Amino acid sequence: MKNFDATSTTDEVLNGMDLRGKRAFITGVSAGLGVETARALVAHGADVIGTVRDLDKAHGATKVVRDAAGQSGGSFEIVSMDLADLASVRVVSDAMVAAQKPFDLVVANAGVMATPFGKTKDGFELQFGTNVLGHYVLINRLAPLMREGGRVIVLSSNGHRFADIDLNDPNFEHTPYDPWVAYGRSKTGDALLAVAFDARHRHRGVRAASIHPGVIQTELIRHMEPEAFQAAFTAMNEQHLALGNPPFEVKTPAQGAATTIWAGIVADAETIGGRYCEDCHVGSILADDAIVSAFSVGVRPFAIDPARADALWKKAGELVGERF
Template structure:
């Protein structure tokens, strides 16, 4: 399908215009806020049947009313289930129920995540961002893989924050490294991109592909762990650096613009084009040289986030840490 006309300002409705998703089943983590709500809304509006995970069912019921309204109007559906991505027992309980039901998926979107909280550990003892953003999704997609049919896709939500740092396979939990919330976030987003590379390598032989996406900078609940004044100061500083490098003023995206790349890569773009790649602005991201000087808002992907050897090493490390076969 020709999608060359999409760009940074394209919305979910524009990307999916004319697409019939009736009969397609989609699994999305984190559908009670921001990008998750908009992604689910756009999918059900085109007839898809969506299963979305949330941590708080009461909150999600009100937050997803717009999704249910869209589903009722189109014939799509939304089912909400509780899952705490930080708790591997919770992830396993949900995936076990999915496997037991035996219904297949055409699209899995690893959308949920946390950003830059103070140091903490998951119920399983892992550093909070690595344990949630990487290990939680690793267990999820590893266990859902048998339900993904030929032609299915996995979309991992990464971020241009991956440029804050590569994964540290020797000290993933900051046991010996001084904890920095943004470094930990960057490592986890690199980890998400590498999981897509590893998953794609494992499943492309059967027609199942995977990609990671940077949705852009969107002001959502992802910033809930950061004091407003701290976030505003950091944002202003990053924008000053962005301008100092000769860039045009940066524009924050709306949720509809941010979720567009997820749906472009997950539904619209050619599977061979996006397989194992990192996408942004409804396109394949340009590679950055290791020594390229860029701002936090610049486009492009660091080579380490797409390194197939690194991806395989991370996959094996995740399997060891979580005890997954």
């Protein structure tokens, strides 16, 4: 199998592949990585259903996907869903189950980052509720539709290194709120979701992995003032250089979505199952005391720990009132 890296694009990863007959479900296809993931799949003949919060906005943003589908014979459909509203997640997943059309790939792509303190419609801290609990309900409800050989890809981030999960205080009721700590908790939670899902479905040939797409300037930073983002980025890059690393390169959406496509379609299932992937390979596991910058590669052990994954799985079920 060809070796890909941080500079590989979605089209390079899928070069020569025919995905006709494959069906994918992707959350958050109205911008950035979601649009590019959907475009790459339909360009190779896949049938893709993507979720958006705003259908009007998404219609314009996804023209490139519809154009690619028209040329390849693939298909693309968008549905309205809000991960911060579990009733919305359940309506959409119920409709998918009622249709009884199987999926080969589910991508938990959508998310929010470093938001001011807020709550989901169900009363959960916004980042944990959206990024983790919304996807927990969704991927479990879609699980019966997954074909043997199917995969679930959950977008984590190297931001998981900002914080481990806190299952005693997931909603910051007793902890001072910090947007980056909340983001870190949610991305650790996303990585652990993949570990737990993989453990529960690998026996039937369905695997799951989490991925870090790299740093891409997408709408994910919409909650930050441009000056604040630039200041944070500059500070993180200075720390990165001080540790002896080469200058950091921001990825394009096509490079960022390449790891999703690699793990979801191309890579060996046993290689990626239950793992954290980045730059189109399985991420290295960092030592507990490893000193890293925000831009360094590697996963902290707490984000792929099976016991933590089981604990999160149980807690998520309690919080949403739905066990799987």
